[in-house]
Amino acid sequence: MERATRYSKKREAILAAIQSTRCHPSAEWVYQRLKPDHPDLSLGTVYRNLALFQANGTIHSVGVIQGQERFDGDLSPHSHFICNCCGQVIDLPGVTPKAGQDRAVSRQYGLKVQHCELTFHGLCPDCIQQEPFDL
Amino acid sequence: MERATRYSKKREAILAAIQSTRCHPSAEWVYQRLKPDHPDLSLGTVYRNLALFQANGTIHSVGVIQGQERFDGDLSPHSHFICNCCGQVIDLPGVTPKAGQDRAVSRQYGLKVQHCELTFHGLCPDCIQQEPFDL
DNA sequence: CCGGTAACAAGAATCAATACTATTTAAGCA
């Protein structure tokens, strides 16, 4: 009684788009990116497939930034920095939570931890320059 | 040339509502909570003041969960667990990132880290029971 | 080739969040 997932060219293109960029795209970004090669692509299809990829763990959500959900196709352990000013997301490879912390939390609180994320917020190099005064 | 911030009974009530609960409320929750005592409260006022509190660091955002932004009036260092099933947020007091990691990231990447958060995702005790099969 | 169904496009609907405008009210001062 498995729900089959058929092959689809659009779905493949959507996944490829996410996995081939480091910019942590939104649904709209993916849509605009694929539009030229897939003129009949629908925004709804992008949303549907992003949800699908997220559900089966193929991609992760970085969270909602300035009103739009942002995704990440890089599953290697790393953290993110999010600029409070421009909304840019920067990868922080090698930056991770304490080892075993997820398991410790699961045990201590009776939870089933499936994912753990460490996120930093502040100003990116570009925005630091444009902010003459502090904070 | 400072922009004065006048006293406002509604604003005080909104802050009190957030600080007096452990449920990490949304704007809508605060609105419904205060409605009985403040029949003429406007949802816009709730949003405006939540943004104000967030801007001056009186409250923090937990992030957007199931389409609604959730807030936290507890500024003590702690982390959160978010249930992927019911959206409940559970406090994890004492659970923190590695000490000094924010400063290390700032230095290493030339960023200005203002805030750092560690978040766990998975199933809460209630939802574990209702999920007979894994994940 | 045919029937069943996943995937899809297009557009409508939803709804959290924001913007707008007229009104109310806090705060300083005579």
Added chain:
DNA sequence: TGCTTAAATAGTATTGATTCTTGTTACCGG
């Protein structure tokens, strides 16, 4: 206390990301 004025608000309209609906297309097994 009464006056002034700009912040704060209520109420309503609007926005915009996301989801849903409907009818169509295309893949797959038989």
